[in-house]
Amino acid sequence: MLKLYISPGACATASHIALEEAGADYQTQVIDLKTGQQKTPEYLAVNPAGVTPALETDHGVITQNAAILALVAQTHPDRNLAPIDDPYAFAAFNAFNGFLASSLHPAIGRVLFSRPPLEGEVRDQAVELALSKYQLVEDHYLKGDYVLGDTFSLADGYLLVFERWARQAGLLDAARFPRLNAHLDRIQARPAVQRVLASEGLSAV
Ligand SMILES: N[C@@H](CCC(=O)N[C@@H](CS)C(=O)NCC(=O)O)C(=O)O
Known part of the structure; x- marks a missing residue:
């Protein structure tokens, strides 16, 4: 097992x-x-x-x-759960997950989990860098209701993790990130x- x-x-x-x-x-x-x-x-x-x-x-x-x-x-x-039969669509799936792992996760992780916690201007700069990564997803990478467009894939569950962290930290502003907020609500509602x-x-x- x-x-x-x-x-x-x-x-x-x-x-x-x-x-x-x-x-x-x-x-x-x-x-x-x-x-x-x-x-x-x-x-x-x-x-x-x-x-x-x-x-x-x-x-x-x-x-x-x-x-x-x-x-x-x-x-x-x-x-x-992913477009495994289409090499190009599967590459797009992997590229998005790679972006989360190598870019968005480290950026928001630095804001939330630095020990000792970041303060002042250093924190402000780290927050702005992290939000710029979320902005990339909001404006470019989220192709429709789901990361890949019309169909759920496992990339949606990965994105949900960082949307939850941002919302819990008060950083997922509804006006700035309407699509990410709707995406989080949509994925959180899935039975699984x-x-x-x-x-x-x-x-x-
Ligand atoms: N890119 C890795 C990141 C793994 C990672 O950093 N995990 C964190 C939790 S989100 C962890 O276990 N941190 C414990 C530590 O750094 O001591 C992945 O996606 O698996």
């Missing part, structure tokens, strides 16, 4: 949503980031990078949300997403 290491509300929720949307046979194990469980020898033996998510499979451990989403979509082709949130002890934001 697949085993996904998660930290409730963290980016691993994207991979959790993927497995739930796929109807996969899986279990989860919570890694408590606040107490540093991700740096224990037990977890470092699973993922030497000491971060979640990590997915244990019969073929070894897969890390990185973007890779896990692509794997889940490809191993559950009947669920239509509601099951994941409930199982992580979270509510819709």
